[in-house]
Amino acid sequence: MTIGVKKVSLERTTRDQIFLPAILEGLLTTARHFFKNTFSPGHGDVDTIRYGEPGVDPADYYPERFRGVHRLMHREDGSVRCVACMCCSTVCPARCIYIEAEDRKDDAEKAPHSFVIDELKCVVCGLCVEACPCDAIRMDSRIHMPPSELREEAVLGKVELMKRGGPSVAVQGGLGADYREQAPKADPRFSHDPH
Amino acid sequence: MTHVAAILSRFVATLATRSRAVAGLCLAMVLGVLTTACDEPPTSTQAPVLVKTEPGTLIFHPSTGPVEVTLVNVSDQPVRVDRPRIDETTPDWVAFTVGEDASATQIPAKGSITFHVGVEAGYFLGPGDARPAVVRGGEEPEPTAANEFREGKSRLVFSVDGVPHTGMPIRFEDPSWVTQYMLPALVKILLLVLGFIMPLASLLTWMERKQSAMMQDRVGPNRANIRIGGLNLRLWGIVHFIADGVKMLFKEDFIPKRAHRALYNLAPVFAVAPALLVFAIIPFGDGICYDQLFQPLSGADVAQCADGRGGTPLQVAQIDVGLLFYFAIASLATYGTALAGWSSYNKWAILGSLRASAQMISYEVAIGLTIVGALLVYGTLEPHALVKAQETTYWGIVLQPIAFVLFFTAGMAETKRAPFDIPEADSEIIGYFIEYSGMRFGLFYLSEFIETIFMAAMLATLFLGGWGLPFGMLTAGGFSSALAATLFLTAVGLGLTVMGVLAWRTSKAGELFGAVVALVGVLHLFGAVYAAFTGWGTAIPHVLVVVLGMVIWGGKVFLLCGVQLLVRWTLPRFRYDQLMSLGWKGLLPLSIANLVITAILVYLLMPGLTPAS
Numbered sequence: 048m049t050i051g052v053k054k055v056s057l058e059r060t061t062r063d064q065i066f067l068p069a070i071l072e073g074l075l076t077t078a079r080h081f082f083k084n085t086f087s088p089g090h091g092d093v094d095t096i097r098y099g100e101p102g103v104d105p106a107d108y109y110p111e112r113f114r115g116v117h118r119l120m121h122r123e124d125g126s127v128r129c130v131a132c133m134c135c136s137t138v139c140p141a142r143c144i145y146i147e148a149e150d151r152k153d154d155a156e157k158a159p160h161s162f163v164i165d166e167l168k169c170v171v172c173g174l175c176v177e178a179c180p181c182d183a184i185r186m187d188s189r190i191h192m193p194p195s196e197l198r199e200e201a202v203l204g205k206v207e208l209m210k211r212g213g214p215s216v217a218v219q220g221g222l223g224a225d226y227r228e229q230a231p232k233a234d235p236r237f238s239h240d241p242h
Numbered sequence: 243m244t245h246v247a248a249i250l251s252r253f254v255a256t257l258a259t260r261s262r263a264v265a266g267l268c269l270a271m272v273l274g275v276l277t278t279a280c281d282e283p284p285t286s287t288q289a290p291v292l293v294k295t296e297p298g299t300l301i302f303h304p305s306t307g308p309v310e311v312t313l314v315n316v317s318d319q320p321v322r323v324d325r326p327r328i329d330e331t332t333p334d335w336v337a338f339t340v341g342e343d344a345s346a347t348q349i350p351a352k353g354s355i356t357f358h359v360g361v362e363a364g365y366f367l368g369p370g371d372a373r374p375a376v377v378r379g380g381e382e383p384e385p386t387a388a389n390e391f392r393e394g395k396s397r398l399v400f401s402v403d404g405v406p407h408t409g410m411p412i413r414f415e416d417p418s419w420v421t422q423y424m425l426p427a428l429v430k431i432l433l434l435v436l437g438f439i440m441p442l443a444s445l446l447t448w449m450e451r452k453q454s455a456m457m458q459d460r461v462g463p464n465r466a467n468i469r470i471g472g473l474n475l476r477l478w479g480i481v482h483f484i485a486d487g488v489k490m491l492f493k494e495d496f497i498p499k500r501a502h503r504a505l506y507n508l509a510p511v512f513a514v515a516p517a518l519l520v521f522a523i524i525p526f527g528d529g530i531c532y533d534q535l536f537q538p539l540s541g542a543d544v545a546q547c548a549d550g551r552g553g554t555p556l557q558v559a560q561i562d563v564g565l566l567f568y569f570a571i572a573s574l575a576t577y578g579t580a581l582a583g584w585s586s587y588n589k590w591a592i593l594g595s596l597r598a599s600a601q602m603i604s605y606e607v608a609i610g611l612t613i614v615g616a617l618l619v620y621g622t623l624e625p626h627a628l629v630k631a632q633e634t635t636y637w638g639i640v641l642q643p644i645a646f647v648l649f650f651t652a653g654m655a656e657t658k659r660a661p662f663d664i665p666e667a668d669s670e671i672i673g674y675f676i677e678y679s680g681m682r683f684g685l686f687y688l689s690e691f692i693e694t695i696f697m698a699a700m701l702a703t704l705f706l707g708g709w710g711l712p713f714g715m716l717t718a719g720g721f722s723s724a725l726a727a728t729l730f731l732t733a734v735g736l737g738l739t740v741m742g743v744l745a746w747r748t749s750k751a752g753e754l755f756g757a758v759v760a761l762v763g764v765l766h767l768f769g770a771v772y773a774a775f776t777g778w779g780t781a782i783p784h785v786l787v788v789v790l791g792m793v794i795w796g797g798k799v800f801l802l803c804g805v806q807l808l809v810r811w812t813l814p815r816f817r818y819d820q821l822m823s824l825g826w827k828g829l830l831p832l833s834i835a836n837l838v839i840t841a842i843l844v845y846l847l848m849p850g851l852t853p854a855s
């Protein structure tokens with residue numbers, strides 16, 4: 048298929064040079080929007096979602112992968128899933144995750160003694176979630192960090208982070224050594240066909 | 243149909259339940275209208291008045307020349323009037339003279355005759371020993387100090403068909419400078435600045451954001467609210483301007499180290515002061531008569547009051563060179579921008595101020611030349627007289643349509659707002675006030691809005707008949723006819739009702755407001771019906787006419803401000819060279835062409851202006 052070139056005339060017609068007809072047209076357009084939006088119920092064409100208004104639940108509008116307030120997931124026994132590997136606090140560009148490790152005295156060996164995230168410093172990049180090897184930290188709470196009057200209120204500790212968490216069903220430690228076999232077959236539609 | 247019924251039933255339900263007060267108010271107002279409507283017309287026993295004098299009371303000041311008096315035959319048959327004379331039984335009758343042009347004559351039905359009454363002011367001067375030779379009855383005048391005018395009164399009498407008429411009272415007074423000029427001027431300035439300009443300018447800061455939001459399918463500012471008791475008043479975010487004002491006042495007032503402190507501090511004042519000063523020439527009403535507020539007056543009465551005798555014009559300064567005064571003061575505003583840019587010691591600021599000066603000076607030329615057209619047509623530079631002239635002929639927008647467009651464009655350029663915001667140019671240099679912060683910046687910002695209001699007021703005065711209605715529907719005594727009253731009330735009533743219902747439907751918060759507006763609209767419709775059936779509206783109390791005029795004027799100004807905002811948020815910005823070429827190659831030649839064509843047409847078409855006459 049050949050590429051066609053559409054020639055656009057850049058010549059200014061008399062109508063363009065008078066300005067006024069085009070200006071009037073523009074004014075009519077904006078005025079139409081103004082009156083429609085001002086005087087129709089629910090503000091006409093305005094699509095803004097009024098978060099925070101009574102009756103508007105942000106969770107209805109936030110997309111699935113929205114990054115909200117952090118939460119720490121639980122094991123089956125309700126203890127924290129985190130193994131204090133420090134991946135998240137290392138990758139965090141804002142350096143706002145502070146972890147102190149302690150001995151767990153079971154297979155998992157380590158657990159955080161304290162796990163603190165300063166939400167005021169957090170840039171909500173989500174790298175901590177990406178970095179976590181055992182699905183311990185998530186940002187899918189669909190909760191916007193609420194404004195706080197005191198700095199301390201925005202610094203969340205382990206207990207608070209776990210309050211929002213739930214049991215995670217991910218296999219601890221990933222899929223295991225045979226993950227290539229376990230992985231679902233790639234969809235042929237999206238596979239790269241060299242022929 | 244069911245939709246309409248549903249709306250109506252919801253509307254009634256709102257009136258009944260949500261706002262019982264509104265319902266009560268409604269009932270009271272309707273009852274009020276009905277009781278007025280059912281009032282018996284006063285049955286007078288005395289003979290009906292056949293002839294009216296205009297003005298009702300004649301007031302002289304020491305410097306007043308002969309004043310024209312009109313006798314109007316208000317009856318349906320011709321009447322005979324003998325020669326009007328000064329009543330010799332009144333105290334100061336010798337001081338007044340009836341002109342040669344008064345004579346015994348027949349006045350046709352609905353016709354009128356005019357003649358002149360003069361005064362010899364010297365008679366009232368001095369220690370008060372000059373007494374008329376003949377004083378029968380009436381009280382003795384107070385003696386006064388030397389070289390001061392004392393007050394005097396007399397009466398003009400004549401008889402109609404042989405029956406003596408009550409006549410017309412004549413007063414001579416010399417009010418002091420304070421009561422004559424200073425006090426009224428102060429009151430008017432306060433009324434205009436604190437009661438209209440400043441509130442509207444603050445409102446415009448919110449309106450601009452809200453209107454632009456609505457035009458662009460956004461919500462706009464709506465967070466600020468006031469809490470009264472448990473009631474949370476958000477009012478569509480109107481209170482944002484209070485929040486803004488508080489913020490401006492409490493922000494740090496930063497002065498750059500190398501700025502010229504004195505001029506830096508002075509510049510905002512230079513920006514605001516001229517913007518407020520020019521309002522002095524804007525007439526926001528005809529004239530107000532102090533002592534006849536509650537009776538219907540004639541045009542001659544109000545004209546006499548607007549002349550300063552027994553009243554005051556509704557205009558801060560009635561100067562003959564009004565429009566020249568505007569040019570003189572408005573060009574001072576350039577100093578504000580130029581000084582702000584220069585004294586800030588900032589290259590962006592000085593670039594902005596250079597652009598501002600260039601722009602304002604270029605566009606002033608176009609403004610001046612467009613106004614000359616109106617000057618030629620109406621033959622006056624005095625805004626009050628200009629509006630009066632439009633009342634009797636046609637509005638400026640009909641006689642000078644091109645000038646209207648040119649003036650609108652150049653006026654928007656004068657306000658330095660988009661699409662002419664080259665001096666500010668957010669994306670390039672941030673403008674001449676880049677270094678200003680806090681309330682000093684606020685003053686620059688506010689002055690732009692004040693200029694917007696002024697341009698709207700100027701457009702209303704020059705092209706849209708000031709405080710008047712089209713076709714001279716609003717006269718000094720009320721509406722020109724019952725039909726005019728009906729039309730006006732119907733239009734206003736329909737507009738308000740539709741707006742109220744729409745506002746009421748938009749949201750829960752708008753229900754009360756919308757219901758009140760719709761209610762006022764419905765009352766206007768009642769008024770229209772009343773006027774249509776009773777012929778009410780041609781003679782309404784003076785104070786009502788004054789208020790009506792002011793409301794009409796304010797409405798025009800408000801709407802024109804809205805149009806300016808609409809333009810500001812619709813058109814993209816001009817580049818600097820485009821701005822200059824539009825000013826010098828577009829507006830200037832067009833305004834000269836408009837001037838020449840107007841001059842030729844005026845020469846050819848207007849009677850009484852050709853040299854032959």
Ligand code: SF4
Pocket residue numbers: 135138139140141142143144164168169170171172173174175176
């Ligand atoms: S979202 Fe980003 S900034 Fe916030 S804690 Fe995680 S890694 Fe740090």
Ligand code: SF4
Pocket residue numbers: 128129130131132133134135136146175178179180181182183184
């Ligand atoms: S990356 Fe996961 S497991 Fe490691 S410290 Fe952070 S939350 Fe715990």
